[in-house]
Amino acid sequence: MFVIIYFAAIGVLSTDGCYIAEPTGRAAEFSIRVARNKVVEAGLCAVIPCAFTYPHSLVQDPYKRVWFKGDPLNPTVEIPYSEPGEIALQPNERSCSIVINDLVEGENDGEYGFKLEWGAHQTYIFPERVRVSVTALSKKPSLHIPRLMVGQPVTLSCEAPGRCSGATPDITWELNGLPQRATPGNIMTSTGEVTYFSEMLFIPKAKHHNTSVTCRVLFKGNVTTEITRTLTVNYRPRILSSSGCAVQQGITTCICISEGVPLPVIDWNMPEAKTGKNSVMMAESSHTMIKSTIILPSSNTPITKAVCVSKNAVGVRMMTMETDKQ
Incomplete structure (x- = not known):
């Protein structure tokens, strides 16, 4: 939240530390509109929106806008004004917004103030202070x-x-x-x-x-x-060389092992086979691999080959497996 503070100018600080008396009243008022507190993360920057007014009868152009930390007469740091354009100004206002870059915990924490400098080393120090608190960096790339x-x-x-x-x-x-x-x-x-x-x-x-x-x-x-x-790396299925068919005691067993991302599905193409209630089909899978097994009982029609079809959203692979008769 911004606050607006009006301060009647009772004097201007000269280089020898003395105040030069000036008439009070609305024509001599200074004001500043700025947040009281700013919490920012280390490594980043503090953007402090700020607007001020000054009596044109007192302050002569050109004037210098300066932010400082600590004692205004003996500041630990002074930051020259650079216009970041972070606040909407009223017709009679001027910008005093500032950006403090490369914040470090324990180094940039503290109170900051704003002052005007003009003429023969004349200075006006606004009474408002902004408390900057630097916390540990929590934001991620x-x-x-x-x-x-x-x-x-x-x-x-x-x-x-x-x-x-x-x-x-x-x-x-x-x-x-x-x-x-x-x-x-x-x-x-x-x-x-x-x-x-x-x-x-x-x-x-x-x-x-x-x-x-x-x-x-x-x-x-x-x-x-x-x-x-x-x-997550997507790739079309590939059928492992350990896949194949075997016939033992008239029973044909075919195994197809395939991997891919997304996880493939396996279909069988066995035109010579007559699948029925005595046929058994099993499947087991992991994150990227699937194993399908089909067991066919003996029949009068020999099975000479089986085709494993593995497919996912990326593509399709097929392998033709010859059966070994025993």
Whole structure:
């Protein structure tokens, strides 16, 4: 919430620490509209919207807008004004908004004030103070992973939290704990906000399914945040060489083992077989693998081959299995 404070100017501070008396009254009023408290996370920035008015009869152009921390006469830090455009101004107001970048816990916490400087070393210090509290960084990077298909190159992108124009963060990648090459970049808006990101070219393989990718962001002051995601790599089914058919004592048993992502389904094409109530079909599966078994009793019609058809949303595989007569 913003508060508006009117303060009757009873004097202006000169360089020797003395106040120069000025007439009071509405024409001599200063006012400031600013939040009293600002809670921000380490590594990011504090955007403090602010607007002020001043008596034109007293303050001469050009004047200088300065934010300070601590004692206004002996500040621990002074921050020159830079217009971030974060507040809607009334016709008689001027902006005093400020952005404090690269925040560090214990270093940037404290009270900040605003003052005007003009003329022959004249200064007006606004009485309002803004309390800035820096907390631990909890925000995570934004990680974008498109649909992954085996053998098809894609670009993974990671965006650092915050829209601050301070020091460029270091963004790194890991795939299963191993460092990866990437290309950094940034986008700046017309209001001065900056989005930092990194892109990694990736060619998925079947072995990458269920592996992890990590994006880690290091801000100034050794402030880090990271995000880890598990990869889902889609690939068409493949039928393992351990699949096949065998005939023992007139009973034909065919086994088809297939893997793929998404998990495939298996159908059998056995035109010579007469499946019925004495036939047995079983299936068992894991996350990426399915095993289908069909058992056919003896018949007068010999079964010479069986076709296993494995399919998922990506594609279809077929294997023709010859039976061994015994």
